[in-house]
Amino acid sequence: MANICDYVRWRGDLSFHQSAFNVVDNLILSQIAYVTFEGIAPASGDMKVVTMEEAAKEYFARTTIQEIESDKSFIAKSPYLLREAGKSKRFKNIRLVDYVKIVDTDREIQFSAVTFLLPDGYIFVAFQGTDDTLVGWKENFNMSFLTPVPAQTEAVKYLKSAAEENPGRKIRIGGHSKGGNLAVYAALNVDLSIQKRISKIYDNDGPGFLSSEELENSHDDLKRKIIKIVPQFSVVGMLMQTEADYRIVESSETGIMQHDALSWRVEGPDFVYTDHLSAKSRIWNKAINKWCYEIEPEKRKQFIDEVFAVVQASGALTLTDINTAVFKSAGASLKMLNGLTPEKRGLVFGTFAQLYKEYVNVRNDHVITEFSKMYESMKNKSVKD
Secondary structure, three states: OOHHHHHHHHHOOOOOOOOOHHHHHHHHHHOOOOOOOOOOEOOOOOOOOOOHHHHHOOOHHOOOOHHHHHOOOOOOOOHHHHHHHHOOOOOOOEEEEEEEEEEEEEOOOOEEEEEEEEOOOOOEEEEEOOOOOOHHOOOOOOOOOOOOOHHHHHHHHHHHHHHOOOOOEEEEEEOOOOOHHHHHHHHHHOOHHHOOEEEEEEEEEOOOEEOOHHHHOOOOOHHOOOEEEEOOOOOOOOOOOOOOOOOOOOOOOOOHHOOOOOHEEOOOOEEOEEOOOOHHHHHHHHHHHHHHHOOHHHHHHHHHHHEEEOOOOOOOOOOHHHHHHHHHHHHHHHHHOOOOOOOHHHHHHHHHHHHHHHHHHHHHHHHHHHHHHHHHHHHHHHHHO
């Protein structure tokens, strides 16, 4: 079954005038937004213009295959997608502007965005999801007790600026993972004059919000513009309060690896959809969300701070750092864990134990429910016979 890379190769000869912008195009641009364009794409206020073709050539002139392959995260293959897009008729003349990248450990923020000027007169504002940095992953977890996190504040500022710098264009917004959350948050929190120019908001397996107020207080016409897409086994996209309606796409991967957008199945100008989340996904989602909301916000914060302090004790700044020096990282983290006070150590282990307990309870309830359905079905069949 095809994926977005195959889509670029097979349908990349079709211009946007021949085949209109679609949901697969959204995911491609959202995935390309993971590429580091520093020194390649113009920053905000820079009058320079770079096409997708030029950006791809420049990126691979500066970056070796060995450097790309050293990244072991979900986003490792994004440069290859950029290269394919840069060679295609459909994408190569798309222009990149207003590239921003912020990674700040002290502020606990990882934020990046780029604006694509599309041939059909629209702009596509792409918010990057969580990259390989530990600070980026910590900011994700901070969403469980803090709104807005710094990246959400930056996303609102960025969308406002992109709209002002492109006054004659309508707007599409998108992102994958945390980028999907930022796309929705930014759209819900800019001025009405900008909201009216927004055509679509694409949330590709992004987490929801700490409170349902973000969505409930927004205009119905804006909420109707949100397109949320999740894979069959979705955990990230089902976290916290999320949109009620979402499309479920088939994936070539299993389990949590379905979060990888390059595994999502494509047919023609659309994804291959299915009707239901997997049973395991539903169990995990119910357990995690129940666990999360039963723990008071301050305790969530303390737990997340302590867990990341243990992980960062190894000196690692990225997940790749941990993977490449796993024994060193584990040893340093164990030393840090052993050095915690009994109260903090009890908080960490006790919170993990509570999550496991919720998972077991939800799983058992699911098994009983399914068994009851099976029993009722067999009983009804017997009566009919």
